[in-house]
Amino acid sequence: MNAPMRYERQRVLVTGASRGLGEALVRKLTQSGARVVALSRDGEKLAVLARETGAHAIVADVAQKEAAYAIAGEVVHALGGVDLIIHNAGYLGATPLRLLADTDCEDLERSLAVNVVGPFRLTKALLPSLLLDRGGTVVTLSSDAAVSAYPHWGAYSVGKAALDHLARIFAAELESHGVRFLALDPGDMRTAMHFAAIPDADPEKLRDPARVAEEMLAFLARARDAEGVRFSASAWREVLK
């Protein structure tokens, strides 16, 4: 698939950018002419990615309260504003995955910090760029675990369910002001996170993150045609058909 995508000069922030879907998104976006800030805690991997793609690197942890305004300030300094935010950074919970009954409070807190409060804080800190400018799009990553109650996926599920609802509420409040919110489930991918959750998963049955990145960007370029906030892994791909 090589459909032309409207990303020329688009200003994009991708979190969780050092590997998996985040890394793939940074590569596709920069290839499509976007100006990208790639954010991750992993400074070494990020430095390589920045060198290879020309993305601007920010080494930070989205879960850290103190980091939010520094991240927002650096993003606006580097890009002049922001048109698209992809909150890709996620936290699976302690592995091997465990029953909610066996989950440490701190681990649930970490899930909420990374999966919910971090994206909330960063969205909030970047809102003036979106609301005072020409609008924009904020993407959060969902999962079927946000909808279904799978045993052992508690910490992650609770975080992702809350993140979906965060996107819905923001959408209800801000879509009339030109900011679009989308919660997209990418589906199961051949990523380190997936193998951490399911070590014996069959790689053949998992999607290639590079391909998912391409599809997701194609969808985002046509998201005007799709109504709603949360899209299951199959629902947003319907739009591409």
Place this chain on the structure above:
Amino acid sequence: MRAVFAPAVMPERRPQARLLVLGDTAEFSSLAELPRQLARGDVLVVNDAATLPASLMGTHVESGGAIELRLVAAQDAATGVWQALLFGAGDWRTKTEERSSPPAVAVGDSLQFADCFAALVEDVDEHTPRLLRMRLPVTGIYCAGKPVQYAYHRRELALWDHQTIFASRPVAVEPPSSAMHFTWNLVFSLQRRGVEVVRLTHATGISSSGDAAIDARLPFPERYRIPPATARAINAARKAGRRVIAVGTGAMRALESAALGDGTLPAAGAEDVTALRITAAHERCIVSGLVTGMHDEGASHLELLASLVEPAKLAEAYREAAAKGFLWHEYGDLTLILARPKATES
């Protein structure tokens, strides 16, 4: 008679902050009532400057002496050239006059800021050897910087305490505090009322350094940027006889600085440095109203307010506001001044 102006000691957002409205009469209202004070078609101009953590602790490499570098003003945003003021060891808790003097610093010397970065001194002011020019990267400032503190606050301020809801471009060293109590809820209700809310960037500089010789030279020239869309909105409003209301004295200085002779803004917007001092004698070109904090006697802000309202009238309203318990300073209450249209304004 000097009125007692109480400072706001809790750095908190208060959507219900009080609002002194000075038009033909003085009215004591609240910020939540701002939409009622404005009319369809009015243009409200907000400052989207984000505030940097402007106090950087470090070491003068040549002498090994501890220093604090306080950002004063961005001279060139693109290259990251800053004017900055050097203090000796100690921090904001130490009274300025009790702080040890900083080591003597020469052009070419190096300042090291923890593990974050090092920078060379590019220039030393000939009158004030503590005033330096240096190249400081934004990443480095966020890494090494701490938010500037005010002695009268009951708790230490975090970086988020320094941001207004409009905070976007990281160029200010002190918050554009007039918008500190604004909420998006207020902005949306202004928009529903038909008020157009537009942005500019004014890089608010330091208001006081604690050094009389330096304070006498304030404000230093400050950078501003008016986007084309803002210039167009303001020109259209003025052509139609609608009001332009600045939120903050910095926004007002930027607008008046960029005005062309015919009372319009350049259609392509403007990006420049201004040292404009607005006084009672200033012929206002663009701004017909201002939302601003409660200012102390003697502050250069009061001089600026005199371009919009008679000083005697303001002083009387301030006395009444103080008696009603209005709070002063950052996080204090607010004033909306609506000037009478000038005879030349049609």
